[in-house]
Amino acid sequence: xxxxxxxxxxxxxRAQYGLFLxxxxxxxxxxxxxxxxxxxxxDPTGFRALKGAALDATRPVASAGHGISTFFSGIxxxxxxxxxxxxxNAELKRxxxxxxxxxxxxxxxxxxNRRLKAMLKLTEEVHEPVAVTTITGSSFDSVRRLxxxxxxxxxxxxxxxxxxxxxGLIGRVIERGRWASRVLLVSDAASxxxxxxxxxxxxxxxxxxxxxxxxxxxxxxxxxxxxxxxVLVTSGIGGIYPPNIPVAVVAAIDGDRTVAKPLADPSRVDxxxxxxxxxxxxxxxxxxxxxxxxxxxxx
Amino acid sequence: MSRIAxxxxxxxxxxxxxxxxxxxxxxxxxxxxxxxxxxxxPLIPDFAYLVLLAWRLLRPELWVAWxxxxxxxxxxxxxxxxxxxxxxxxxxxxxxFDLVDSRVGWRDYWMDWFFASLAILGYIAGxxxxxxxxxxxxxxxxxxxxFALSVFAYPLVARIVIALDRWRxxx
Numbered sequence: 244x245x246x247x248x249x250x251x252x253x254x255x256x257r258a259q260y261g262l263f264l265x266x267x268x269x270x271x272x273x274x275x276x277x278x279x280x281x282x283x284x285x286d287p288t289g290f291r292a293l294k295g296a297a298l299d300a301t302r303p304v305a306s307a308g309h310g311i312s313t314f315f316s317g318i319x320x321x322x323x324x325x326x327x328x329x330x331x332n333a334e335l336k337r338x339x340x341x342x343x344x345x346x347x348x349x350x351x352x353x354x355x356n357r358r359l360k361a362m363l364k365l366t367e368e369v370h371e372p373v374a375v376t377t378i379t380g381s382s383f384d385s386v387r388r389l390x391x392x393x394x395x396x397x398x399x400x401x402x403x404x405x406x407x408x409x410x411g412l413i414g415r416v417i418e419r420g421r422w423a424s425r426v427l428l429v430s431d432a433a434s435x436x437x438x439x440x441x442x443x444x445x446x447x448x449x450x451x452x453x454x455x456x457x458x459x460x461x462x463x464x465x466x467x468x469x470x471x472x473x474v475l476v477t478s479g480i481g482g483i484y485p486p487n488i489p490v491a492v493v494a495a496i497d498g499d500r501t502v503a504k505p506l507a508d509p510s511r512v513d514x515x516x517x518x519x520x521x522x523x524x525x526x527x528x529x530x531x532x533x534x535x536x537x538x539x540x541x542x
Numbered sequence: 543m544s545r546i547a548x549x550x551x552x553x554x555x556x557x558x559x560x561x562x563x564x565x566x567x568x569x570x571x572x573x574x575x576x577x578x579x580x581x582x583x584p585l586i587p588d589f590a591y592l593v594l595l596a597w598r599l600l601r602p603e604l605w606v607a608w609x610x611x612x613x614x615x616x617x618x619x620x621x622x623x624x625x626x627x628x629x630x631x632x633x634x635x636x637x638x639f640d641l642v643d644s645r646v647g648w649r650d651y652w653m654d655w656f657f658a659s660l661a662i663l664g665y666i667a668g669x670x671x672x673x674x675x676x677x678x679x680x681x682x683x684x685x686x687x688x689f690a691l692s693v694f695a696y697p698l699v700a701r702i703v704i705a706l707d708r709w710r711x712x713x
Binding site for chain 1: 573574575576577578579580581582583584585586587588589606607608610611614619620621622623624625626627629630633634636637669670672673675676677678679680681684685688
């Protein structure tokens with residue numbers, strides 16, 4: 244149907260102006276929101292205070308429900324366990340035997356390592372976690388893969404710090420309130436974690452795919468170095484994530500594309516540990532001398 | 543309850559309910575994001591947007607177009623979207639539906655569903671683009687299940703909104 248020739252809401256001037264003003268405000272508001280988005284692209288940590296306050300305000304609701312969610316996922320787990328008990332038993336026995344063999348080997352390697360390190364006079368740095376907390380929620384209806392933690396600045400958490408569970412790496416802190424913080428999960432497409440293959444040390448980059456899996460990219464050309472079941476750990480390159488935290492296990496290989504599954508499932512982990520940035524210098528801006536040297540090399 | 547207001551207090555309570563139920567129900571739908579569900583892929587519909595859409599299609603005269611700004615700001619803050627994402631997309635939805643209403647003379651149940659599906663598609667594409675701007679380059683196919691579920695969840699949400707609307711206007 245063609246639109247009516249006039250969209251006036253009647254003869255009242257006041258109503259006409261009101262309607263017009265409403266549209267002006269709406270269009271202006273959209274432009275303002277787009278501006279906010281552009282600002283957020285340039286500086287993702289902008290509006291820190293506002294977003295932190297929102298995180299804090301919503302925390303009580305979020306943490307109250309943690310028990311409920313573990314209860315529900317527990318139900319599904321136990322049904323699955325009951326159905327697959329026999330096959331699981333056989334599989335576990337086989338795995339236990341393999342693990343035992345690997346354990347003996349690992350012990351021998353550890354002794355070797357200690358001896359070599361003593362020779363080189365290297366000291367093992369022990370990284371105490373900044374905070375141990377729980378995951379209280381996630382952005383389950385959005386493209387982004389983000390989770391919320393029940394601890395924030397009051398527990399000493401800083402922006403950019405890595406988060407892990409006993410099972411493996413979870414992600415890193417991107418927003419922070421006083422009592423809650425938000426984590427960019429390793430399965431988010433904006434997350435890039437430098438990893439290496441445990442088997443032979445091949446370096447790779449683990450980028451999230453957005454659907455709970457991780458894409459592995461290696462610098463090698465022509466040959467895919469990954470095999471199904473390969474485990475990847477952080478390499479420590481880049482200085483954010485401490486080395487040797489398990490990240491993912493290779494689930495499928497499709498030509499050049501390697502799909503891995505994260506080892507720490509944020510919906511199941513009991514605790515999340517926030518760690519210090521591996522080398523804090525990595526997050527700081529370059530010194531004037533370095534910048535000058537780099538720019539000099541550019542010209 | 544009597545159908546005739548017995549006192550000015552009754553009138554005040556009914557008036558308050560009539561005006562605040564749509565806003566409060568939308569804000570409540572935003573709070574669904576705080577449920578302690580940790581999902582590994584985007585599957586669950588954005589109920590806040592579905593409720594907003596259902597109110598808009600049921601009562602076009604209820605909200606002026608800029609109501610999307612404060613409601614969207616609340617959703618952005620609660621859900622942790624980049625500030626401005628829901629503000630822009632929700633207000634844009636209202637403006638587009640104002641245009642659609644001036645073009646389309648009548649709407650029935652199926653037309654509502656059809657327009658809602660188009661709006662959901664636009665909304666999901668919008669969130670996908672914003673995520674891309676923020677450095678999260680997701681394969682669009684990952685969002686297909688969420689779109690399908692949202693389209694089928696819309697009639698359910700619309701039912702709930704209609705029930706709320708009846709209660710809001712009842713006396």
